[in-house]
Amino acid sequence: MSIGNSREDDRLSVGQALQQARIHAGLSVDEVSQTTRVRVPLVRAIEQDDFSRCGGDVYARGHIRALARAVGLDPAGLVARYDEEHGGRPEPTPAAPLFEAERISSEPRRPNWTAAMVAAIVVVVGFVGFTLFTGGGSGDGGTVAEEAPEKTPAATPPTTGKPAAPEPEPTGSAIAAAPADKVTVKLSADDGQSWISARDHNGRLIHEGVLRQGDSRTFTDSKRIDLVLGNAGAVQLFVNGKEVEEVGENGQVQRLSYTKGDPEAG
Incomplete structure (x- = not known):
C-alpha cells in the first residue's frame, strides 16, 4: 500500500494513512509499538496527527519512517506529506553569509591579564634574587640604617717637630x-x-x-x-x-x- 494510489488516499493525512495501513495489515497498536520501539501513547498520537509529543520535526520524521515500514507504506511519501502539512524542511543557510555573520559579530579579543600578572611576578622575583645573590643592600628592611661610608685615610699633616696628638679612643x-x-x-x-x-x-x-x-x-x-x-x-x-x-x-x-x-x- 502506498499513498497517492488513489484520490481517496491523497485526501488522507499522515496519521490517517498510518492508521488505515495498520488496520489493513491486521496489526494492533501494541504490535506496531514493539516492532518500531515507538511508545504506545506516541503511536496513538501520531495516528491522530498530533506530533507535538515527538519532540520536534526531526524526531517526528524518524517516527513516521519507522511506522510506515512497519505497516507497509512508502516512508518517503509520508515524510513528504508531513513536510507539506507542517511547512516543509528548513532551507540550509549558505556557508559564506554564515561565516561573514560570525566574523562580524565576534567580540574583540580581551587582554590576557593572567599572563601579564605572571610576567610581572617573574620580573619581581628575578630582581630580588639578583639583589640577594650580589649581596647588595637594596633588599634590607625599612628600619635598617644606611651603610656607613668607608673611612678615607686622612691626609698626613706636615711635620712640625711636635708629636701628633693621639687620636681619642672610641667610647x-x-x-x-x-x-x-x-x-x-x-x-x-x-x-x-x-x-x-x-x-x-x-x-x-x-x-x-x-x-x-x-x-x-x-x-x-x-x-x-x-x-x-x-x-x-x-x-x-x-x-x-x-x-x-x-x-x-x-x-x-x-x-x-x-x-x-x-x-x-x-
Missing part, C-alpha cells in the same frame, strides 16, 4: 645619639667578614647577608632585636651606645638578643 658615646625609647644595634666588620641576620621583636627579617670587612650596619626597633652572627670574632658590636666585649671567636656562630636595657646576650 660609649660612639652612638650616644641612639634614642632611649628604642633598642639600637650597630655591627662593624673590622677583622674580616661575617654573615649576619637581624630580626625585629615580631620575628620579621630586617636584614640578611654578608657584612664585608670595613662595612657596618645599624638596626633599630621599639622592643627587641635578635641577631645571628656567622663569624662572631670578626664583628665589633655596639648596643644602645655601648660596646659589647667578647662577642665571640673567629668562625663561631652566635645568637644574640638585645632590648632597650643594658647589653645582654640572649
Whole structure:
C-alpha cells in the first residue's frame, strides 16, 4: 500500500494513512509499538496527527519512517506529506553569509591579564634574587640604617717637630645619639667578614647577608632585636651606645638578643 494510489488516499493525512495501513495489515497498536520501539501513547498520537509529543520535526520524521515500514507504506511519501502539512524542511543557510555573520559579530579579543600578572611576578622575583645573590643592600628592611661610608685615610699633616696628638679612643658615646625609647644595634666588620641576620621583636627579617670587612650596619626597633652572627670574632658590636666585649671567636656562630636595657646576650 502506498499513498497517492488513489484520490481517496491523497485526501488522507499522515496519521490517517498510518492508521488505515495498520488496520489493513491486521496489526494492533501494541504490535506496531514493539516492532518500531515507538511508545504506545506516541503511536496513538501520531495516528491522530498530533506530533507535538515527538519532540520536534526531526524526531517526528524518524517516527513516521519507522511506522510506515512497519505497516507497509512508502516512508518517503509520508515524510513528504508531513513536510507539506507542517511547512516543509528548513532551507540550509549558505556557508559564506554564515561565516561573514560570525566574523562580524565576534567580540574583540580581551587582554590576557593572567599572563601579564605572571610576567610581572617573574620580573619581581628575578630582581630580588639578583639583589640577594650580589649581596647588595637594596633588599634590607625599612628600619635598617644606611651603610656607613668607608673611612678615607686622612691626609698626613706636615711635620712640625711636635708629636701628633693621639687620636681619642672610641667610647660609649660612639652612638650616644641612639634614642632611649628604642633598642639600637650597630655591627662593624673590622677583622674580616661575617654573615649576619637581624630580626625585629615580631620575628620579621630586617636584614640578611654578608657584612664585608670595613662595612657596618645599624638596626633599630621599639622592643627587641635578635641577631645571628656567622663569624662572631670578626664583628665589633655596639648596643644602645655601648660596646659589647667578647662577642665571640673567629668562625663561631652566635645568637644574640638585645632590648632597650643594658647589653645582654640572649
